[in-house]
Amino acid sequence: MNITEAQACAAQLSSGSDSPAADVELLLCHILGCSRTFLFTHREHLLTEQQQAQFEQLIRRRIDGEPVAHLTGSRGFWTLDLEVNATTLIPRPDTECLVEKALELIPVSVARVLDLGTGTGAIALALASEQPGWEIVAVDCVAEAVSLAESNRQRIGLDNVTVAEGSWFEPVSGMFDLIVSNPPYIDPQDPHLGQGDVRFEPLSALVAEDKGLADIRHIASEARRFLVDGGRLLFEHGYDQANAVQRLLADLGYNDIESAQDYGGNDRITWGQWGHPVKEGNKQNAE
Ligand code: GLN
Numbered sequence: 626m627n628i629t630e631a632q633a634c635a636a637q638l639s640s641g642s643d644s645p646a647a648d649v650e651l652l653l654c655h656i657l658g659c660s661r662t663f664l665f666t667h668r669e670h671l672l673t674e675q676q677q678a679q680f681e682q683l684i685r686r687r688i689d690g691e692p693v694a695h696l697t698g699s700r701g702f703w704t705l706d707l708e709v710n711a712t713t714l715i716p717r718p719d720t721e722c723l724v725e726k727a728l729e730l731i732p733v734s735v736a737r738v739l740d741l742g743t744g745t746g747a748i749a750l751a752l753a754s755e756q757p758g759w760e761i762v763a764v765d766c767v768a769e770a771v772s773l774a775e776s777n778r779q780r781i782g783l784d785n786v787t788v789a790e791g792s793w794f795e796p797v798s799g800m801f802d803l804i805v806s807n808p809p810y811i812d813p814q815d816p817h818l819g820q821g822d823v824r825f826e827p828l829s830a831l832v833a834e835d836k837g838l839a840d841i842r843h844i845a846s847e848a849r850r851f852l853v854d855g856g857r858l859l860f861e862h863g864y865d866q867a868n869a870v871q872r873l874l875a876d877l878g879y880n881d882i883e884s885a886q887d888y889g890g891n892d893r894i895t896w897g898q899w900g901h902p903v904k905e906g907n908k909q910n911a912e
Contacts, residue, residue, distance in 0.1 A: 626677045628653065629668045634684050641688055648693050652683050655697040692822040703751035707777050712769035714830040715822060716747035719887035720807055723861045723894045724751045726885055730857050730896065731803050734758040739851065741793055741806040741844055742766075744830060746774030746786070748805055753783040760785055762801075766792045767829065793844055800853045807861040808840040809833040837863055841870060845877050845897075854900035867892035 631653055638645035650661055656676050657663070663670075672680060683696045694700040694715040700707055702716040703724055709715055727748075731738075734756060740749040740763045749763035763778075763786055765771050771790040778786050789796040811818060811831045818824070823831055833840040841860055848858045858879065862870050867884040874882050879897030887893035 626672050626680075627668065628664055628670050628672075631672060631677075631680055632664070634680075637684060638687055641690055648687060649684075651693050651697055652680060652687070655699075656680050656683070690821070690824060692825050694822075695825060700745075702745075702747045703754070705747075705750055705754060705777075705781055707745045707747055707750070708773060708780070709745055710769070710773060711825060712767060712827065713744035713765070713773060714807075714826055716745055719889070719893055720747060720861055721751070722885065722887050723805060723807065723859060724748060724755075726894055726896065727752060727803060727805055727859055728755055730859065733802075736760075736802040737799065738762070739797060739801045739804045740764070741804065742808045742830070742840075743774050743788065744770050744807075746777045746788065748807060749774070749786050749788075750777060750781055750783055752805075753786045754781070757785055761787070762797060763788045764791055764793065764796060766790065766795075767827070770830075793840075794847050794851060797851065799851075801851050801856060802853055803857050803859065804844075804848045804852060805859045806841075806844055808844060810837040810841060810861075810863045810866060812837040812863075836869075837866065838869055838873065841866075842873055845874055845879070849877065849899055852899040856899050857896055858899065859894065859896040861894050864889075864891035864893060867895055870895040 632649055635645040635649045638648055642648050650664060653664055654661060656679050686696055692715055694709045695711055700709045700716050703721055735758045738759050738761045743749050743763035743765050746763055749761050753761050763774055768790055771788055775788045809831050810833055813832050871882050874897040879899055881898040884892045884895040
């Protein structure tokens, strides 16, 4: 079997995947240890017998619905290549919108930042790679996720992130300029839980009580004790939860509350500010 013949296997995935051609390319790059460019410039390249057997096995597992990231053990996020496994959520491209917004909201090179429910470490490590002067704490309550995030941190070589195990703020001390989280936010009744990649991801990373809002509410309430005056709290949430999250933040006393969209045009992230900082230029007027 050569690369062109292997790529034709995408047809077998067309019923179970939104992106059969891209799935096959990722599987081939993984098995051959090559770049996508290689696939297009070496169409006649033959797979060894062993590579072909491995490819056929991964195609069968993909037909059964297993996420490509679980089959290859990795997923690209931001500029990073992250190790992924079934103990936590697979990083989504839309979460890059949260990273972008965090960098925009805190345009300073020295800051203390907390990432709650870090999973693979995706958000914390992306922020750390962009802002080497930020001191970032990344927390997860699942021991295997903590090991995974720590292994990603070490492999990428970022020494401004500390990974800690515990439930939300439990292992945390000190104050933060920014708290970010992509917590579980899916309603336990949501029919999407029976479809696609989420079937292979842990419910603890996906589902929250109270129509998916329980963890967001808990974090937003507790965060008030950990944010400096003028600090920001930034969430990823469900495509239809922006209004509820805005209201919840307002009820808890946050101000400057706004939402922004993901790549699909859904309101996917919402943030608020804690406290009422006096801007430098206004100090005199305020006194
Ligand atoms: N965005 C993911 C999904 O809808 C869920 C992520 C989460 O619950 N934090 O598949």
